Amino acid sequence: MADRTIMIVDDNPDTQYILGLALETSGYRVESFLNGTDALARAKQGGIDLVVSDILMPDMDGFELCWEIKSNEKTKNIPFVFYTAYYKGRSDERFAMNLGAQKFICKPADPDEFVGTIRQVIQDCEKGIITSQDCAYRDIDTFLKDYVHRLKGSIEKNILGMDTDSRAENDSGDREAVSEAAPLRQEEHAGSANPGIDMRSYEDVIITTLSSSRGGFTTNRLAKTTGISRTTIIKYLSVLKERKIVDFVNIGPSKLWFSTKKSGP
DSSP states (O other): OOEEEEEEEEEOOHHHHHHHHHHHHHOOOEEEEEHHHHHHHTTTSSOOOEEEEEEOOSOOOOOHHHHHHHHHHTTTSSSSEEEESOSSHHHHHHHHTTTSSEEEEEOOOOOOHHHHHHHHHHHHHHHHOOOOOOSSSOOOOHHHHHHHHHHHHHHHHHHHHHOOOHHHHHTOOOOOOOOOOOOHHHHTTTOOSSSSSSHHHHHHHHHHHHHHHSSSBOOHHHHHHHHHHHHHHHHHHHHHHHHHHEEEEETTTTEEEESSSSSSS
8 A cells, every 4th residue: 555645635734634644654645735726737647546535625626626537537547535524415425426436434534444444445446346437427517507506505504504414304305406507608718627617606606695694794704605715706796796686885894795685585
């Protein structure tokens, strides 16, 4: 197992440190990244033997990172392990496995048990016990349809205080997926190997979040709640304000954003 290089992708430096220390102590090389965008660029360079990724991260989250890796001929055979504290439902796990992941681990895990699981995944892949799984989502549109649905569900759980640890409830109460994925903005992503989420999908998530709030959101809280970067949040808030879908009130040096069309009664 020596000389294997494991990539850790997590926006929490403490998690990076704990997992990195455990893996390095066991003889692995470790490369750590704070977001999926940088991790994907590194994976395409080669030399990565396994990816361990959180899900809820800025810029590019773990779901999108897994889809990108498993949809690329150069990287699709890299074993992928999710390590998450937020997405814990069985439907989340099914979605992850459909993306082509080899393992789905819920935080927190005992460091020794975690290393043992990683070692077993690598051994099983090398022996052919676990084979590279094809991603069930062959194109960006089908991926986006289920991805946005899952992202909106996670936002509702965060805002409404639903029990994210109730795996049975999540499994039985899984909502119907969004029926039609928004088209990509080709002029924005032309020539890019990482098209990401299109504009209308970002708008949908932001509007859903603001509509669920009674008191509004600052841009920092919006970014933390949705997992979308603050820079991107600001960009789309400006677009939505021009269309009179959102507005804001000044609170000292900050702005408190709210939807002009509240959901519900």
